[in-house]
Amino acid sequence: MSINLDILPLKEWLDIKEFPLVISGPCSAESEEQVLITARKISKIPNVKIFRAGIWKPRTRPGLFEGVGIKGLQWLKKVKKETGLLTAVEVALPEHVDIALNNDVDILWIGARTVVNPFSLQDLASVLKGVDIPVMIKNPVNPDLNLWIGALERINLSGIKRLVAIHRGFYFFDKTPYRNAPMWEIPIELKRLIPNLPVICDPSHICGEQDLLLEISQKALDLEMNGLMIESHYDPDNALTDPQQQITPENLSRLISSLIIRKEKGNIDFESKLEELRTEIDKIDAELINILSRRMGLIDEIGKYKRDHNITILQLKRWSKIVQDRLKTGLDSGLKKEFLQKLLEIVHIESIQRQTEIYSKENNRNESQV
Numbered sequence: 001m002s003i004n005l006d007i008l009p010l011k012e013w014l015d016i017k018e019f020p021l022v023i024s025g026p027c028s029a030e031s032e033e034q035v036l037i038t039a040r041k042i043s044k045i046p047n048v049k050i051f052r053a054g055i056w057k058p059r060t061r062p063g064l065f066e067g068v069g070i071k072g073l074q075w076l077k078k079v080k081k082e083t084g085l086l087t088a089v090e091v092a093l094p095e096h097v098d099i100a101l102n103n104d105v106d107i108l109w110i111g112a113r114t115v116v117n118p119f120s121l122q123d124l125a126s127v128l129k130g131v132d133i134p135v136m137i138k139n140p141v142n143p144d145l146n147l148w149i150g151a152l153e154r155i156n157l158s159g160i161k162r163l164v165a166i167h168r169g170f171y172f173f174d175k176t177p178y179r180n181a182p183m184w185e186i187p188i189e190l191k192r193l194i195p196n197l198p199v200i201c202d203p204s205h206i207c208g209e210q211d212l213l214l215e216i217s218q219k220a221l222d223l224e225m226n227g228l229m230i231e232s233h234y235d236p237d238n239a240l241t242d243p244q245q246q247i248t249p250e251n252l253s254r255l256i257s258s259l260i261i262r263k264e265k266g267n268i269d270f271e272s273k274l275e276e277l278r279t280e281i282d283k284i285d286a287e288l289i290n291i292l293s294r295r296m297g298l299i300d301e302i303g304k305y306k307r308d309h310n311i312t313i314l315q316l317k318r319w320s321k322i323v324q325d326r327l328k329t330g331l332d333s334g335l336k337k338e339f340l341q342k343l344l345e346i347v348h349i350e351s352i353q354r355q356t357e358i359y360s361k362e363n364n365r366n367e368s369q370v
C-alpha cells in the first residue's frame with residue numbers, strides 16, 4: 001500500500017550541489033546582530049542552503065520569551081540579501097502565514113505542537129490555498145504516524161507541491177538519552193508509504209543537547225534521509241531558547257565534515273553479494289511467518305481444548321516458565337534480552353487474543369441457543 005501525494009522532488013526546486021542539504025540557524029531570532037552574525041558564518045558552509053529562525057515561539061508556560069515577532073522578518077530579509085540563503089520560519093496561525101508571505105519569507109514550516117491539531121492544520125491549509133511556497137511539516141509531538149500523514153495530506157490538498165517532512169523525534173513516557181525519542185521506525189514507515197516525499201531529520205530537537213548531534217545526524221544519513229535541520233547560534237550559551245542544543249557555526253562546520261557519506265548503491269560484486277544476502281533473508285522471513293502461523297494453529301487447538309474443559313485462558317505459571325526458558329535459549333543464541341522480551345510479549349498477546357476469540361464464539365453460541 002502507498003499513499004499518493006502530488007509532490008515535487010527536492011532537486012527540482014532547490015539547488016543542491018552538496019550532500020547532505022543542511023538547514024540551519026538559531027532556534028529563535030533574538031536580535032538583528034545575532035541573526036546576521038550567525039547567518040554570515042553558516043553561509044560559508046557549502047551544505048547550508050536554508051536559514052531557519054523562529055519568529056513566533058510556542059512556549060510551554062506563559063511569560064517566557066515568545067519570539068520577536070514581525071520585526072525579525074526584516075532581519076531575515078537582510079540575511080537573504082547579504083548571504084543568498086533562503087529563509088524559513090515556523091507558522092502556527094493563518095495570520096503568521098499572511099505576515100510571512102508579505103515579508104518575502106521563502107519557506108514555511110509547521111511545528112510539532114501545531115501538527116497535533118487537525119483544526120490548526122485545516123486553518124493553515126485554507127490560508128495556503130492557491131499559494132506557491134514550500135512547506136515543511138514536522139512530526140507531531142506524539143508518536144502518531146497518521147496524524148503526521150494527515151497534516152501532509154491537508155497541506156498537499158491545498159495545492160502545496162513543494163512539501164517536505166521533518167523528523168524531530170517524539171515524546172516518550174520513559175526516560176531515554178534524547179529529548180525526543182527518535183523512533184526511527186516511524187519516519188521509515190512514512191518513507192515506505194510516501195516514497196516521493198523528502199524527509200529531513202532535525203537532530204537538534206531529537207537530542208536536546210550538543211553531544212549526541214553527530215551520532216543522530218549520521219544515523220539519519222545512513223537511513224537515507226534527504227537532509228538535516230540543525231540549530232546554530234553564534235553564542236549558544238546565551239541563547240534565549242534551546243541553549244543546550246544549539247551549536248556554533250564552527251561546530252556545525254566540523255559536524256558536517258565528520259559525516260560519512262555512504263553510497264546508496266555499490267559496484268557489481270557488492271550488489272550481487274547484497275542480493276545473495278537479501279534472498280537468504282527473504283527465505284528466512286518466509287520460514288518465520290510459516291512457523292508463527294503453525295504456532296498460532298496450535299494455540300487455537302489448545303484454546304478449544306481448554307474451553308471444552310472449562311479451564312481459564314491465562315495460565316500464568318506456564319507463561320512464566322515459557323518466558324524464562326525462551327529467554328535463556330535466545331540469549332544463548334546471541335539475541336538481545338530486550339528484543340526477546342518484546343517478541344515474546346507480542347506473541348503472548350496474540351495468543352491470548354486468539355483464545356479469547358475462541359471463548360467468545362462459544363459464549364455467543366450458548367447465548368443464541370437459550
Ligand code: PEP
Nearest residue numbers: 027111112113138168205
Ligand atoms: C523549532 O524548530 O525551534 C521548534 C519549536 O521545533 P519543534 O516544533 O520541533 O518543537
Ligand code: MN
Nearest residue numbers: 027231241242
Ligand atoms: Mn528549538
